[in-house]
Amino acid sequence: xxxxxxxxxxxxxxxxxxxxxxxERSGYFHLHSIVxxxxxxxxxxxSANGYxxxxxxxxxxxxxxxxxxxxxxxxxxxxAIHFPQAAACIKAGKHVIVEKPMTSNTRELxxxxxxxxxxxxxxxxxxxxxxxxxxxxxxxxxxxVGRIRQCTSTYSKISSRYQGYLDGNNPNTFNRMxxxxxxxxxxxxxIHPFVHLFGSPEQVxxxxxxxxxxxxxxxxxxxxxxxxxxxITHSKTCATTNSSEIQGEDGTIVIDNISTLTSLKFVDKxxxxxxxxxxxxxxxxxxxxQHLGETISSGLKESAVNTHALSTKVLTVLDEVRRQTGxxxxxxxx
Amino acid sequence: xxxxxxxxxxxxxxxxxxxxxxxERSGYFHLHSIVxxxxxxxxxxxSANGYxxxxxxxxxxxxxxxxxxxxxxxxxxxxAIHFPQAAACIKAGKHVIVEKPMTSNTRELxxxxxxxxxxxxxxxxxxxxxxxxxxxxxxxxxxxVGRIRQCTSTYSKISSRYQGYLDGNNPNTFNRMxxxxxxxxxxxxxIHPFVHLFGSPEQVxxxxxxxxxxxxxxxxxxxxxxxxxxxITHSKTCATTNSSEIQGEDGTIVIDNISTLTSLKFVDKxxxxxxxxxxxxxxxxxxxxQHLGETISSGLKESAVNTHALSTKVLTVLDEVRRQTGxxxxxxxx
Numbered sequence: 001x002x003x004x005x006x007x008x009x010x011x012x013x014x015x016x017x018x019x020x021x022x023x024e025r026s027g028y029f030h031l032h033s034i035v036x037x038x039x040x041x042x043x044x045x046x047s048a049n050g051y052x053x054x055x056x057x058x059x060x061x062x063x064x065x066x067x068x069x070x071x072x073x074x075x076x077x078x079x080a081i082h083f084p085q086a087a088a089c090i091k092a093g094k095h096v097i098v099e100k101p102m103t104s105n106t107r108e109l110x111x112x113x114x115x116x117x118x119x120x121x122x123x124x125x126x127x128x129x130x131x132x133x134x135x136x137x138x139x140x141x142x143x144x145v146g147r148i149r150q151c152t153s154t155y156s157k158i159s160s161r162y163q164g165y166l167d168g169n170n171p172n173t174f175n176r177m178x179x180x181x182x183x184x185x186x187x188x189x190x191i192h193p194f195v196h197l198f199g200s201p202e203q204v205x206x207x208x209x210x211x212x213x214x215x216x217x218x219x220x221x222x223x224x225x226x227x228x229x230x231x232i233t234h235s236k237t238c239a240t241t242n243s244s245e246i247q248g249e250d251g252t253i254v255i256d257n258i259s260t261l262t263s264l265k266f267v268d269k270x271x272x273x274x275x276x277x278x279x280x281x282x283x284x285x286x287x288x289x290q291h292l293g294e295t296i297s298s299g300l301k302e303s304a305v306n307t308h309a310l311s312t313k314v315l316t317v318l319d320e321v322r323r324q325t326g327x328x329x330x331x332x333x334x
Numbered sequence: 335x336x337x338x339x340x341x342x343x344x345x346x347x348x349x350x351x352x353x354x355x356x357x358e359r360s361g362y363f364h365l366h367s368i369v370x371x372x373x374x375x376x377x378x379x380x381s382a383n384g385y386x387x388x389x390x391x392x393x394x395x396x397x398x399x400x401x402x403x404x405x406x407x408x409x410x411x412x413x414a415i416h417f418p419q420a421a422a423c424i425k426a427g428k429h430v431i432v433e434k435p436m437t438s439n440t441r442e443l444x445x446x447x448x449x450x451x452x453x454x455x456x457x458x459x460x461x462x463x464x465x466x467x468x469x470x471x472x473x474x475x476x477x478x479v480g481r482i483r484q485c486t487s488t489y490s491k492i493s494s495r496y497q498g499y500l501d502g503n504n505p506n507t508f509n510r511m512x513x514x515x516x517x518x519x520x521x522x523x524x525i526h527p528f529v530h531l532f533g534s535p536e537q538v539x540x541x542x543x544x545x546x547x548x549x550x551x552x553x554x555x556x557x558x559x560x561x562x563x564x565x566i567t568h569s570k571t572c573a574t575t576n577s578s579e580i581q582g583e584d585g586t587i588v589i590d591n592i593s594t595l596t597s598l599k600f601v602d603k604x605x606x607x608x609x610x611x612x613x614x615x616x617x618x619x620x621x622x623x624q625h626l627g628e629t630i631s632s633g634l635k636e637s638a639v640n641t642h643a644l645s646t647k648v649l650t651v652l653d654e655v656r657r658q659t660g661x662x663x664x665x666x667x668x
Contacts, residue, residue: 238581247572
């Protein structure tokens with residue numbers, strides 16, 4: 001039986017109960033505390049999700065960090081505050097897993113990585129794609145496409161908060177102050193696996209159309225590699241029915257949903273389709289939680305998959321995308 | 335009953351019998367002569383397709399143009415020779431319909447348009463998409479997507495001649511001398527309807543990976559409009575399963591096959607799909623032939639749909655794409 005690590009979660013948005021479900025089912029974690037800016041919201045969140053009444057509610061991170069029982073912190077707060085919050089966790093000697101993108105920019109991330117090393121705690125990127133079992137199947141089947149000639153990837157979905165934005169309610173998800181927007185929230189899912197597969201691109205070309213709030217409504221990111229391009233489209237203000245694809249001279253791998261790799265098929269050059277995906281846990285965060293548990297219990301301070309180097313390469317691409325598209329965050333000027 | 339126009343066709347590739355079928359079924363045309371560089375090939379083509387034995391075979395355009403009975407010429411020769419051949423037809427007082435792209439570059443096209451005007455004959459672009467009945471349905475449904483936030487379009491298909499290219503046989507379709515390649519052959523299908531719908535883009539950005547022959551194997555074209563981008567991927571060396579899409583804040587129009595608009599659906603923002611396409615003639619060239627017949631019999635010298643202005647705007651985009659991607663044709667230096 002694994003030692004159960006005491007988990008604190010920061011944030012009460014829709015992703016947090018899914019992380020807690022994954023963490024508890026992984027067998028590695030026990031929900032210990034919830035950080036919510038308002039105690040009342042934390043209490044509602046705890047009861048609405050049926051968590052034990054001994055789960056502690058804290059109104060701020062500092063109080064939670066003072067609790068010696070907390071082993072690991074999951075940060076699902078707005079992007080802009082990942083950096084100060086993760087730094088506080090690290091300084092308090094807690095392991096920390098941070099929702100994607102880990103920080104507002106590369107400078108913050110490099111500083112965080114150095115801090116984690118100095119404090120000998122685990123710092124991990126919660127990007128889930130590479131840890132889904134179907135990602136291994138994708139890698140195993142990659143050679144079937146032959147020489148790669150083109151990749152396309154898309155994540156375009158109308159945010160449930162977009163109507164609120166149009167109504168003038170300034171929701172977090174379209175708020176420049178919080179380091180949000182389309183490429184940070186959805187485009188990053190398309191960038192991460194391709195940078196993992198093919199390394200840092202030779203060049204990045206980016207285009208976007210911005211909202212009045214200053215974040216991107218929709219955009220394009222092109223990753224140039226020596227012999228092909230990855231063409232990424234992302235949006236939080238319109239939706240697509242298309243899949244991501246790795247297209248080669250001998251066939252195409254079709255990836256339905258680049259964030260969870262729910263379905264994978266290989267289409268040969270005659271158009272014959274073969275389903276190659278395996279069934280996955282419906283809550284794909286399960287694989288992140290399982291990997292986090294394995295990594296901590298092995299005494300490692302860095303994931304062997306979601307490495308610090310990979311997160312840094314991805315944030316370097318995001319920085320360049322924002323430079324070219326004119327999306328600038330307050331965090332960039334600190 | 336319409337007057338039947340005597341039709342001469344130049345070329346014997348796979349598209350020509352489809353044009354002849356369309357032309358004859360339209361009721362406007364009668365196949366009169368075939369131009370084929372080798373009489374023997376022309377004879378084989380005539381008998382293989384079951385055309386009447388009184389259809390004349392010519393080894394060169396000049397002989398065919400000397401025949402007063404020919405009213406209209408369909409040019410399906412390699413792109414590089416569209417210009418000299420069309421110019422010869424016009425000078426001989428024949429109406430001429432030219433396969434897409436009409437010429438190697440804008441300079442040639444402008445010269446051809448001026449020549450057609452001076453000679454008072456019809457010059458028409460054989461690009462078929464806008465003339466398919468489903469294109470009108472697309473236009474009628476466009477407002478359903480609300481404010482457009484992003485368009486994507488794709489035409490990627492492995493050419494049946496690509497293995498021959500890899501085997502060193504230098505087929506026409508990958509031959510720089512003939513003004514060929516991916517964007518000229520397939521990408522143009524994605525550019526044409528969007529330039530028709532939204533006008534000349536403010537900016538064009540293009541990327542491509544070239545074959546050793548100097549033409550593009552696969553590429554990306556981005557058309558920038560004031561409030562959104564059209565993201566085009568095209569290839570003749572790999573294939574896609576994706577559709578073209580017009581994505582708006584209220585829903586998405588999904589276009590399956592941008593060249594023929596075989597299937598159109600509207601997906602609302604809740605994900606509800608509605609099929610909106612009508613059945614079309616399986617040979618979509620039928621609509622080109624029908625429109626050509628109507629245009630000639632109305633005494634017009636320019637199509638009201640595939641206008642000279644539209645063809646010029648499209649070739650201007652193609653010129654810019656090739657400038658940015660380094661695909662240069664001998665025709666550009668003449």
